[in-house]
Amino acid sequence: MSAPTPLAPHEIAERALASAGDGAAALVSVSSEADLRWANSMLTTNGERTSTTLTVLATAAVEGGTSLGQASGPVRSATDIEALVARARVTASNGTAAADAEPPISGGAAASDWREPAPMTSGDEFASLAPQLGEAFARGRADGVEHFGYAEHEIATTLLATSAGLRLRHVQPTARLELTAKSHSRTRSAWAGRAGRTMAGFSIPPLDDELRQGLTWQARSVDVPPGRHDTILSPSAVADMLVYLLWSSSARDAAEGRTVFSKPGGGTRVGDTLTAARLSLTSDPRDPELPSSPFVTSTWSSSMSSAFDLGLPLQPTSWITDGLLTSLVSTRHSAADLGVAATPMIDGLRLTHADGRGSLDDLVRRTERGLLVTCLWYIREVDPRTLLLTGLTRDGVYLVEGGEVVGSVGNYRFNVSPVDMLAQVRDASETAPTLPREWGDYFTRAAAPAALIEGFNLSTRSDAL
């Protein structure tokens, strides 16, 4: 691949800062992506993409405080940098005092890799995967199984420079693999997914076996009417529910009385016991299995983030500790208002059950009766007061009796709050990395156990196959 731009990323950042004034930040994002997509057992689309984006944050002293201006765009030349800086400065000087203004994050020596070029990926990343896929397609053509799926590799390089001396760089590789298999005139459907850092870490044959196990289980249909059923959620399904819980954990919104984590009469529910189960929800940028950016990269302010926190170091954070709500997502500003330490969003989560044992298969073996859900889909918030979510089961729901899968029960629409769900956990496996299927476009760094949920509300039947 040729370089995406004639200017090196660190030069773009330095040039932007040189003319951006005091209290400014420059964030350079270099993205290199390659993907493969297939359907009906043939390759449908493929692509390689590179892009470089500069985001300039400028500040200005205005009546009552500090205002902020944001400008973001591609960089083809030094002229583009000047134009973005000018736009951000005009916006800042034109603006009013920001509610979340805080002093800029300062720093010392530049990161040792500051001047290194951004690493690139390409279609070559799929060199070992493509032939394995071809073999799976051939096997499927021979025995009536159609394959559908997607593989994507991205390397996102982020450089952050501030006028307060910060020079930070983070390289984030993300690999994602999803496979769907259908058989018997598409009346049976199974799914498997993986997340990681390289495509070379994935192997198709065990995933294809997983899919075929599901298709075989679907040979026998069992009628289980909608209702509240004891249900084993796969790690992917558990992670999807918990990702939404984390996204709904704004400390500021809770303190304002407008979320499930608000305390009636004022304040937040931090300190409340959410579940008697020994569940802990944590995020750690240095998690050896889920490493993510160790500093804040959000250039936007919201109830969950502050552009003034750009570059703030991220620490291991425990959101829920042994069933107790211990932290909500906060910025320096919202944390100061609440009198707590700032705990910003981190791009990864891990749910663990202190008493979790064995694998998903082990959990199935020790379950006397329940349903087993492969993954969830189309999750949306129904009511913020309870954090009630709705969504669908997808690509395999099975009846477990006496520790064994005895048949397939079709799909359901669920109506369940992830907060309530934590209190209904009756058993769990050990925690392992998983791909949250519903939120995989935005959130791939998750580890969760499979969990047996008592009385999971499978509200209505879905005829989808």
Added chain:
Amino acid sequence: MFGIDDDFIALPLRTLTDAALARAAQLGAEHADLRVMRTRQLVGSTRDGRVENSGSDEALAMAVRVVHDGSWGFAASDVLTAEEAVRLADRAVALARVSRPMATTPVVLAPEQVCGSVDSPARWVSDYDVDPWLLSDAERAAPLIAWSERLLALGADHVDASSQAVRENSYYADLGGTATLQQRLRIEPSLTAVMVDSTTGDFDSMATTAPPTARGWEYMTGTGWDWSAEIEQMPAWLREKLAAPSIEAGRYDLVIDPTNLWLTIHESVGHATELDRALGYEANYAGTSFATPDKLGTLQYGSPHMSVTGDRSTPHGLATVGWDVEGVPAQSWDIIRDGVLVGYQLDRAMAGASGVRSNGCSFADSGLHVPIQRMPNVSLAADERGGTTADLIAGVDNGLYVVGDKSWSIDMQRYNFQFTGQRFFRIKSGAIVGQVRDVAYQSNTIDFWNSLAARGGPSTYLLGGAFNCGKGQPGQVASVSHGAPSCLFTDVNILNTNEEAGR
């Protein structure tokens, strides 16, 4: 009437075209196209009337797509030079060659008329009066602050407001000789008031029902939406909602306002009649469709009151264009006629496989993304002799009047859906008796549309829509509009969301 931005036309479009298409032809491609796309956005947000964000962003990239020996190849970059255009043509052909062994059916594009020429591209600009880019940041923040301050003065505890303006420039040229230049503007205002009962801890929200639209800044100041009338009522509606009784779950007749029904059309008709889904191309992601091609012309999708069109030509429609990203001119066609499925959404490859002309539904959200089949404006026709929303309500004995969209979810084959709304008014004996709370309506697409008993007239018709329709892997975001009249549906399943949550 504005023209296409000079600084987009000033890009080396002709040089890139000559370089990419000549190279692709030299390498033996049977089809090649070059696309350059620039998207600019202005985004502002306020919280309780104070500016939270004020920013702008831009994306600019080009793509070369080829059909070579019956296989697709695609490569894209944000470096706009002739050398890079040649490199992308090389990469696209190389990827097509790599893909050949895994492609069982050769790609054949439906023939299309030539529009414009590389020397004089055909031009199209969407209709708008006030260019948001000619206003200052302070001028753009002003309506958000004014709306918020008014809602706070009327008793809201919190107000979130934002605006997003998008300006999309695109250039397309192909080996067949077509060349087009387009410019589209669209805008999405958001405004939500929140009230909190500090003693009980109860809270709720009320959002504007103003849809996003392909207009300029004039939309923020009263053209196409009566902001002051709605804002004056929002706190009272919200106060009534907080005090409203919880709905008794069961079956009710529903009068659904177009501010809510547009989203139900989007999910249960728009996505279900995408041919790529019906064929399985989205099976791993967005899903498939129950409306498979073997049912074309026979499936009783809805009652005889149901007639739905697809179009890329409705004024201010978010999917309205001059040409799609394959050079196909904007068209309008029937999808459902008198309740029967009669049409699909097509791109040139799927049309070519069926031996018909494309109806222009190829779309890409950026120069970096490969075109896929996406939704046009999909709209339900009003009853030319129909009455008002009040007339529909007057005919209901035991029902609900549903206004504004909120929560939505539908299954991967587009059968089971569940929606909530901004306001649910209880109807008893033909009259509204006040709001109820904790309501969701849930149904199956075919059951629901076959329960359509009556439609309002043209006076009830509204073009709703969304900025955030997602599809494809890698994910692409599209904007699309849906027109609808107020409609009456009978005997629909109503859930109580508190009971669903086990309360």
